[in-house]
Amino acid sequence: MTARRIFPLMLLGAASAIFLYPFVWLVFASLRPRDLTFSGQLPIPFRPQSYADVWDAAPMLTWLLNSVVVGVAAALAVTVSSAFVAFGFAYFRFPGRGVMFASVLGTMMLPAAVTLVPTYLIWNSVGLTGTQVPLWAGNLFGSAFYIFLLRQFMLGLPRYVFEAARVDGASYLGLFWKIAVPLSRPALIIAFIFELKASWFDLMKPLIYLQDAELFTLPRGLKAVVDQFYQGGDPKWEIVLAASVVTTLPLIVVFFFGQRYFLQGIATTGRR
Template sequence: MIATVKEGPRRGERIFVSKSQLKENRALLQVQVADRIFEDHYDIEVEKEVGAGWVQVIGKTTTQYAKAESFWTFVLPQAITEKIKFWWSNYLRVFDKIPFLTYAKNTLIVCILGVIGTTFTSALVAYGFARIQWPGRNFIFTLTLATMMIPFAVVMVPLYAVFKKLGWIGTLQPLWVPYAFGAAFNIFLLRQFFMTIPLDLTDAARVDGCSELGIFFRIILPLSKPALAVVALFHFLYAWNDFMGPLIYLTDKETYTLSLGLQVFQSQHGGTEWHLLMAASAMVILPILIMFFFAQKTFIQGVTLTGLKG
């Protein structure tokens, strides 16, 4: 008996087995053929679609549980054998259980203000490191990069003490004001991009009498839109998903963000209502997915052009 592999780069390869072996080990043979096909296609198919696979896993998990009557709809054996009825009203019930729109408004405030602040200040500092010669520039830049090695747990208590003296505990200021002074990673990313812009452009502007701020606003920023978009996207994603900051600094439910609001929703109403929690999670994830799909070209272009050369 001859079994022929009909798929993959090794198409036409034959595996010779006897009829008795085929009958006794049919299951094993199928597994071996499947493994061979998987190995042949791994680098070409599986690796390309691993990202899409994660999207499907997350999407199916949130949407299926969100449309179910309860969590046990997809768990209990008797529930699996029964006809499943989708409850699209779960998405509407989320607004009755938690102030979802209030949480979304607070999250957008933190994200937008943080994006504006960190993008502008990081670009300004990066321009100083990339284009202006001054004593100790490389040393200060090294210290700036070294701050990325400091974990948040080390500065968590000092920051809380500072914000408490400022009277910011319970407000949204601690979540976006610190980023108005720049971020080490953003400064590094923008500096690397600024160094790829030809010096002839800025030198010609200086000869024509343009100031450093004029060069920054009229030449550097217009040419750096891809890198600026990457910085804005990175910070928006971080601020949207941030949980530790709101957990530490926010005390009033009226100021909660979406990530913290979902955590509170999980432990109230007499236990976790998974179907409603998944519905809320789906609504939280949806804006991020939409934004990434529309901005992925700019995102990839910015990362590619930025590079890591010194």
């Protein structure tokens, strides 16, 4: 192996170690006894009991199921709605298309704090605060980032395929579902995984809209656990860290199975 190939591999290995270190530290800290949680040494003596204590300290299974339901609903809603809009911008040619697309991208410049209060007032006016609906239903209106991502991918789809389908009598909806969606599968999966991750680790929305512990998602539940331990004067960090590992593992599995679509979505233009 030449030096030209060794250096990039060493650089990649060093970068990977830097990114993996926080998670490795988290796992080790969750396996240490309480008095050695932040010692920085190897988990000796080894104490996996924290992972059993997690399920006794809080309704983790309920929160896990809530996170799955909210995450999948949010990811599915934003993927489908953004794909509809992206297809319109990619396929149709109409006056003002560039201005409209620039306006959509312009919404990305708005800080989340600007729309926080108006959004809450809207959900409160329809009586949906205190439910899980505000955590995902806003995604039914699409996302500027995913619209941009999917539009750029769909622009690379061969237009003659759509024109041939139109000649055969396909409707515009048929063009979308039977041609654009199958050919854009890598980009759609990327959008789904990105939004699933964003919803899975989101604390702000559950903190604002949820009060019932039975409806908590994992991040909101972890916040409640930390608050409970602090109020009791006994911060059981080993349990909090173990719960954090449990929260993170499902997304690692999702990224593991979806990683090939990241490269496929970037490297291809949709041609088959």
